[in-house]
Amino acid sequence: MNNRTGLDTSIEISDKAFHKFRDFIYEKAGIHMTDVKKPLISGRLRKRVIELGFSDYMDYYNYLTSEKGIIDGELQYCINKLTTNETYFFREPQHFDYLISNILPKFSTQKNIKIWSAASSSGEEAYSLAMILAD
Secondary structure (H helix, E strand, O other), rough: OOOOOOOOOOOOOOOHHHHHHHHHHHHOOOOOOOHHHHHHOOOHHHHHHHHHOOOOOOHHHHHHHHHHHHOOOOHHHHHHHHOOOOOOOOHHHHHHHHHHHHHHHOOOOOOOOOOOOOOOOOHHHHHHHHHHHHH
């Protein structure tokens, strides 16, 4: 039991369960998750596994993919837990602080730099970068 979160941390996701979730999310949502995403999947779904009274991730996966799980809307819940569903200006302030303090000074003498904002659904993150650079 984690004293800070109150979650049972003894429930660990097996490699088999991780691969099942990874393949399922790719099939249903087109999201490719590499092996380094195992802690993310485990962490984001642990509370749900416990809330629903499952003893492990495979039990939850079996429910999720069952007719009952589909009727209960568990698929959408699971996808929402595994994806970032918000976008707004300066969404991760510590990232912008790091960019300003550690990255941009190294490029201060260059006239042009290129920055890529991955997975910016409606543009707020990219515009946030533009505002930082304009300053």
